[in-house]
Amino acid sequence: MPLRFMKHENHILPVLTGLLSALFYQLGFVLFLFLVPLQVLFERNGQQAFIRAGIVAWASVTVVRMVELRRITEATGVGAIAGVDIAVPAVFILGLWVMNSRHPYMPTAVYRLLLAGLLSVVIFVPGALLLLSHEGARTLMSEQFRLMYESIVNAGGGVAVITFEEFMTMSTNFLASSFAFMYIVVLSSNWVLGKVVGSSGERVLVIQALESFQVPLQLTWPALLSWAGMLFSILLPLGAVRYIVWNAGLTALLLYGVQGIGIIRHEFERRNLIRGLRTLIVGGMVLSLMIPGLNILVLIGVPLLGISELWINYHRFEGVEQP
Numbered sequence: 001m002p003l004r005f006m007k008h009e010n011h012i013l014p015v016l017t018g019l020l021s022a023l024f025y026q027l028g029f030v031l032f033l034f035l036v037p038l039q040v041l042f043e044r045n046g047q048q049a050f051i052r053a054g055i056v057a058w059a060s061v062t063v064v065r066m067v068e069l070r071r072i073t074e075a076t077g078v079g080a081i082a083g084v085d086i087a088v089p090a091v092f093i094l095g096l097w098v099m100n101s102r103h104p105y106m107p108t109a110v111y112r113l114l115l116a117g118l119l120s121v122v123i124f125v126p127g128a129l130l131l132l133s134h135e136g137a138r139t140l141m142s143e144q145f146r147l148m149y150e151s152i153v154n155a156g157g158g159v160a161v162i163t164f165e166e167f168m169t170m171s172t173n174f175l176a177s178s179f180a181f182m183y184i185v186v187l188s189s190n191w192v193l194g195k196v197v198g199s200s201g202e203r204v205l206v207i208q209a210l211e212s213f214q215v216p217l218q219l220t221w222p223a224l225l226s227w228a229g230m231l232f233s234i235l236l237p238l239g240a241v242r243y244i245v246w247n248a249g250l251t252a253l254l255l256y257g258v259q260g261i262g263i264i265r266h267e268f269e270r271r272n273l274i275r276g277l278r279t280l281i282v283g284g285m286v287l288s289l290m291i292p293g294l295n296i297l298v299l300i301g302v303p304l305l306g307i308s309e310l311w312i313n314y315h316r317f318e319g320v321e322q323p
Contacts (some may be wrong), residue, residue, distance in 0.1 A: 039194020
């Protein structure tokens with residue numbers, strides 16, 4: 001009897017986890033944490049349970065989205081939007097599987113994360129182009145953007161600072177310039193949080209890995225070139241290249257920002273700063289993110305601190321394996 005119960009539990013737990021992940025995806029305030037239950041399951045029950053739960057999560061989201069879209073079947077372009085809707089959770093779950101995979105050519109989490117980001121580009125870009133080529137889909141998307149625009153105008157007292165056309169252009173440029181970066185942010189944060197929650201032993205390892213985190217040397221030139229491309233795109237019309245360099249540049253800022261945080265934490269430990277002073281410094285940096293002007297200094301300064309390790313030896317601990 002206990003053995004039979006354990007067999008049932010091995011099947012029930014992935015199903016329940018997949019349903020919980022799908023629920024997170026449907027609830028707006030925890031949407032960006034929907035991968036955490038899947039990662040926790042991977043940490044505790046392994047890859048097979050994770051795959052089952054991922055299939056359940058994707059199938060559940062797909063069913064719900066299809067039911068919701070049936071209410072607007074009279075509108076053209078619903079099929080194209082439905083295809084994107086069911087592809088988004090699938091690409092995120094696939095990316096999480098890549099993050100947990102082990103391969104000799106991708107020994108570190110950085111390469112696995114970049115591979116997952118590349119997969120998102122390969123899948124999403126053709127899908128977005130196909131979506132934009134459909135007149136009905138473009139009309140539905142335009143209506144959604146108009147609702148957003150009107151809500152922003154109403155929140156500002158009914159005074160429109162920019163026209164709807166300008167809002168559409170700014171929004172589409174922003175999405176195209178940062179969608180891969182945002183995908184990487186959501187995927188990596190869910191992966192790390194899931195590892196911490198899923199195994200108490202991982203908490204110490206994650207903290208140690210943060211302090212010793214280092215971007216592979218081979219990525220230095222791509223990062224510098226992408227940052228140069230970002231600067232050129234402000235001065236010159238680069239066309240579609242703009243979207244490539246901005247996604248790559250923002251991703252490089254993220255990676256070297258994590259390395260910069262690792263350096264700051266290492267310096268805290270090396271200099272034996274008291275907890276109160278550490279809290280004051282970190283709190284000041286967080287508050288600076290809310291102040292225009294200072295937030296740019298922090299967002300650029302921390303990654304620059306990270307990349308400065310190419311020339312400055314901060315004597316950080318070595319030998320700690322990256323997750």
